[in-house]
Amino acid sequence: MLKLVVLISGGGSNLRSLLEAAHDAEYPARVVAVGADRDADGFEHADAFGIPTFSVPFSSFADREAWGDELLAQVQQWQPDLVVLSGFMRLVPPRVVEALAPNLINTHPAYLPEFPGAHGVRDALAAGVDRTGASVIVVDNGVDSGPVLAQRRIPVLPGDDESSLHDRIKIVERELLVQTVLDIANGTIDLEQEPTA
Template identity: 80%
Template sequence: MLSLVVLISGGGSNLRALLEASEDAEFPARVVAVGADRDADGFGHAEAFGIPTFAAALSSYPDRESWGDAILEQIRQWQPDLVILSGFMKLLPPRVIAALSPNLINTHPAYLPEFPGAHGVRDALAAGVDQTGASIIIVDNGVDAGPIIAQRRVPILPGDTESTLHERIKPVERELLVQTVLDIANGTIDLEELAHP
C-alpha cells in the first residue's frame, strides 16, 4: 500500500479525487496527511475523510530555507512513499526537493514543456493556440521542468475564458493523477528510472 502526503494551496479538487479513489479497498494507495502553505479550503476534504492536516505559512519563517525545513519535517513524520504537490503554489527549496526526489510529483494545467509556471492556463489562451493539456511531472529545481510522467491534450474552444478552460482541464488532471498513483503503486511507472534515464 502506497502512502501519500498531499500538499495543497487552494480548494483541493485533485486531493478530493485521490481521497475518493482510496475509498475503494482495491485502490493501492492511501492519503496519510494533507499539508498546505496556508489555511487552505481543501483542508475541508481532508477533514471529511478523517485525514490529519498541517500548515506552514512562509511568512511565519525568517527565510524560504527554514520554511522548507519545517515542511520537510512535517512530511517526514508521516514517512510517505510519495509526496504530491496538487495546486501547491510555492516553490520548495532545493534541499527539500533533494530529500524527497524522485518520489515528489506535481500536477500542472498545461501540456509541458508548453506554458510552465503559475499561469499555464492564462498563458495558453494568450498564445492563441488551439490546444493545451494537463501534465504530471517529477519535481526538480526548475519551474515545471522535471521529467514528464503522464500528460493528455485538452482542446481550447472558441470563447474559452481562463475559468472555463481551467474547469475543463481539472477533470483531466484528476484522472491523470489517480491513474499515475495507481501505476506507481503497481510498479508500472518507475520514478527512479524516469528521473535517471
C-alpha cells in the first residue's frame, strides 16, 4: 500500500479525487496526511475523510530555505512513499526536492513543456492555441521541467475564458493524478527508472 502525503494551497479538488479513490479498498494507495502553506480550504476534504492535516505558513519563516526545512520535517514524519503537490502554489527549495526525489510529483494545467509556470491556462489563452492539456510530472529544481509521467490534450473552445478552460482541465488533471498514483503503486510507472531532466 502506497502512503501519500498531499500538499495543497487552495480548494483541493485534486486532493478530493485522490481521497475518494483511496477510499476504495481496491485502490493501492492511502493518503496519510495533507499539508499546506496556508490555511487552505481543501483541509475540509481531509477532515471529511478523517485525514490529519498540517500547515507550514511561508510568512512564519525568515526565508524560503527555513520554510522548506520545516515543510520537509512535517512531511517526513509521516514517512510517505510518495508526495503529491496538488495545487501547491509555492516552489519548494532544492534541498526539499533532493530529499524527496524522485518520489515527488506535481500536476500542471498545460501540456508540458508548453506553458510552464503559475499561469499555464492564462498563457495558453494568450497564445491563441486551439488546444492545451494537463500533465503529471516528477518535480525537479526547474519550473515544471521534470520528467512527464502522464498527460492529455484538451481543446480550447471558442468563447473559453480562463475559468471555463481551467474547469475542464481540472477534470482531466484529477483523472490523470488518480491513474498516475495507481500506476506508481502497481509498478507500471517506476519512478526510479524515469529519466531525470
